[in-house]
Amino acid sequence: MTTPLICPSILASDFSKLGEEVRAITEAGADWVHIDVMDGHFVPNITIGPDVVKALRPHSNLPFDCHLMISPVDSFLEAFRNAGADYISLHPEAGPHLHRSLKYIRQLGAKAGVVLNPATPVEILDWVMDDIDLVLVMSVNPGFGGQSFIDGQLKKIEVIRKKLDAVGHHAILQVDGGVNAANAHLCVEAGATAMVAGTAVFKGGPSAYAANIKQLKGL
Ligand SMILES: O=C(CO)[C@@H](O)[C@H](O)COP(=O)(O)O
Numbered sequence: 001m002t003t004p005l006i007c008p009s010i011l012a013s014d015f016s017k018l019g020e021e022v023r024a025i026t027e028a029g030a031d032w033v034h035i036d037v038m039d040g041h042f043v044p045n046i047t048i049g050p051d052v053v054k055a056l057r058p059h060s061n062l063p064f065d066c067h068l069m070i071s072p073v074d075s076f077l078e079a080f081r082n083a084g085a086d087y088i089s090l091h092p093e094a095g096p097h098l099h100r101s102l103k104y105i106r107q108l109g110a111k112a113g114v115v116l117n118p119a120t121p122v123e124i125l126d127w128v129m130d131d132i133d134l135v136l137v138m139s140v141n142p143g144f145g146g147q148s149f150i151d152g153q154l155k156k157i158e159v160i161r162k163k164l165d166a167v168g169h170h171a172i173l174q175v176d177g178g179v180n181a182a183n184a185h186l187c188v189e190a191g192a193t194a195m196v197a198g199t200a201v202f203k204g205g206p207s208a209y210a211a212n213i214k215q216l217k218g219l
Pocket residue numbers: 009011012034036067140141142143144145146147176177178179196197198199200
């Protein structure tokens with residue numbers, strides 16, 4: 001089994017020192033920096049925008065993985081790319097035109113991801129297969145960190161793993177929400193290649209980050 005990429009969600013970090021936190025997870029062995037962008041409309045919470053992403057960019061050379069929970073999304077894609085986003089993922093429900101948005105993300109030079117909420121059917125992937133670099137399976141309903149992992153989403157990861165393998169697609173299969181040391185190996189066994197973790201990485205403060213990341217990797 002391959003070692004999964006660990007993508008700490010800075011939503012669980014200390015917002016009063018975001019730059020330091022991003023540096024700390026970078027030094028602790030994180031693979032990507034996961035940035036949850038929420039608009040208080042698509043999801044019931046408000047977090048950060050492109051200016052904050054831009055301010056954080058000099059603090060790490062890791063890929064910035066921007067999970068956009070905003071609607072409509074198209075008018076903000078360029079701003080996130082210019083701010084330093086390497087991966088930009090969006091929800092089909094954010095609209096208005098998923099296919100157009102994915103094409104645009106790639107035109108901007110970023111990698112494009114589709115995010116599936118717990119109740120979003122996997123079949124939507126069939127129609128955007130050629131336009132994606134990443135599939136993100138939400139194992140909680142989006143909007144907040146610190147929620148419990150929905151076990152039923154493991155089945156969805158398995159189904160998507162088969163779907164990708166059947167056509168030799170090399171998209172990253174990422175899981176997000178409630179991932180911790182107890183369920184991380186189940187995600188990997190189901191076929192995930194990247195895991196987002198907020199609470200499980202940032203618990204215990206900076207001195208614990210390296211051990212937390214190592215544990216999630218199953219090392
Ligand atoms: O996108 C989201 C929530 O909407 C996630 O990225 C969470 O922020 C992950 O946090 P934990 O569930 O790991 O605490």
